Amino acid sequence: MEKPQYRGTLHCFQSIVKQESVLGLYKGLGSPLTGLTFINALVFGVQGNTLRALGHDSPLNQFLAGAAAGAIQCVICCPMELAKTRLQLQDASPTRTYRGSLDCLAQIYRHEGLRGVNRGMVSTLLRETPSFGVYFLTYDVLTRALCCEPGDRLLVPKLLLAGGTSGIMSWLSTYPMDVVKSRLQADGLRGAPRYRGIVDCMRQSYRAEGWRVFTRGLASTLLRAFPVNAATFATVTVVLSYARGEEAGPCRRARLCPPPRGPRWLSPPACDPMAVPWRIAPRRPEAQTLG
Ligand SMILES: NC(=[NH2+])NCCC[C@H](N)C(=O)O
Numbered sequence: 001m002e003k004p005q006y007r008g009t010l011h012c013f014q015s016i017v018k019q020e021s022v023l024g025l026y027k028g029l030g031s032p033l034t035g036l037t038f039i040n041a042l043v044f045g046v047q048g049n050t051l052r053a054l055g056h057d058s059p060l061n062q063f064l065a066g067a068a069a070g071a072i073q074c075v076i077c078c079p080m081e082l083a084k085t086r087l088q089l090q091d092a093s094p095t096r097t098y099r100g101s102l103d104c105l106a107q108i109y110r111h112e113g114l115r116g117v118n119r120g121m122v123s124t125l126l127r128e129t130p131s132f133g134v135y136f137l138t139y140d141v142l143t144r145a146l147c148c149e150p151g152d153r154l155l156v157p158k159l160l161l162a163g164g165t166s167g168i169m170s171w172l173s174t175y176p177m178d179v180v181k182s183r184l185q186a187d188g189l190r191g192a193p194r195y196r197g198i199v200d201c202m203r204q205s206y207r208a209e210g211w212r213v214f215t216r217g218l219a220s221t222l223l224r225a226f227p228v229n230a231a232t233f234a235t236v237t238v239v240l241s242y243a244r245g246e247e248a249g250p251c252r253r254a255r256l257c258p259p260p261r262g263p264r265w266l267s268p269p270a271c272d273p274m275a276v277p278w279r280i281a282p283r284r285p286e287a288q289t290l291g
Contacts, residue, residue: 009220020092028087031101035080043069044236047136062140063133070132078124079105079117085185123181123198127174135170159237160230167229171221176214
């Protein structure tokens with residue numbers, strides 16, 4: 001912290017490419033590549049079912065359902081980010097400590113047990129629970145405001161805009177805790193551990209660098225957050241709508257046909273606004289497919 005290695009996002013990007021080639025930008029990729037499939041499946045499944053369990057669709061319930069999903073997915077997210085953080089920070093030398101994500105978690109488990117694999121769990125919960133509430137609430141508000149409806153020619157661009165903005169707002173909402181979580185998960189990688197916990201990490205960081213320390217890396221996080229979450233929400237929305245459309249068909253048929261068996265969030269009636277974790281207004285009779 002006393003002698004920052006990078007002057008900012010662009011300098012960091014240039015330094016990595018110069019020292020480790022473009023491949024240096026993909027260090028630690030295995031961990032999120034493996035974990036995010038399960039994390040996103042868990043997030044959208046838990047959010048949709050929690051929203052229905054809460055009984056009615058309201059901004060508060062959108063937030064609460066998102067927060068529940070954010071908390072539960074920490075079970076995977078925390079160890080996944082621990083491995084990613086350590087692999088991203090380790091030197092690219094032949095004598096590097098970890099050979100990959102699984103080797104990283106296996107070594108941590110051998111040396112520190114389950115507690116070590118879940119290092120940073122509390123800070124991850126403090127970051128993810130409110131941020132996922134903001135994530136889904138923002139998406140709900142924006143898709144309503146943009147009148148996202150099946151058959152709308154601009155549906156996908158609207159979903160991309162709403163999803164990307166939701167990602168930005170969610171990361172802004174708890175970003176300081178992300179800085180703390182990253183420091184706790186990296187602690188001890190180069191020398192003796194220096195933090196005794198979340199509060200101590202916040203206190204030491206603030207004393208060393210002032211309040212700006214809690215915005216470090218924010219630019220690169222936001223640069224990444226928009227496209228990642230635009231793609232996530234648009235893909236989930238379009239894939240679920242086709243999956244649902246094959247089962248329930250247009251809204252008027254859904255009312256005439258008995259509701260499909262199995263978990264309703266998977267193949268709910270097309271016009272059931274409570275059925276999925278995202279907002280699509282009931283089909284208009286003339287709208288046959290999503291635009
Ligand atoms: N910490 C958060 N802001 N979580 C909500 C967004 C999560 C999303 N999967 C992303 O990586 O951007």
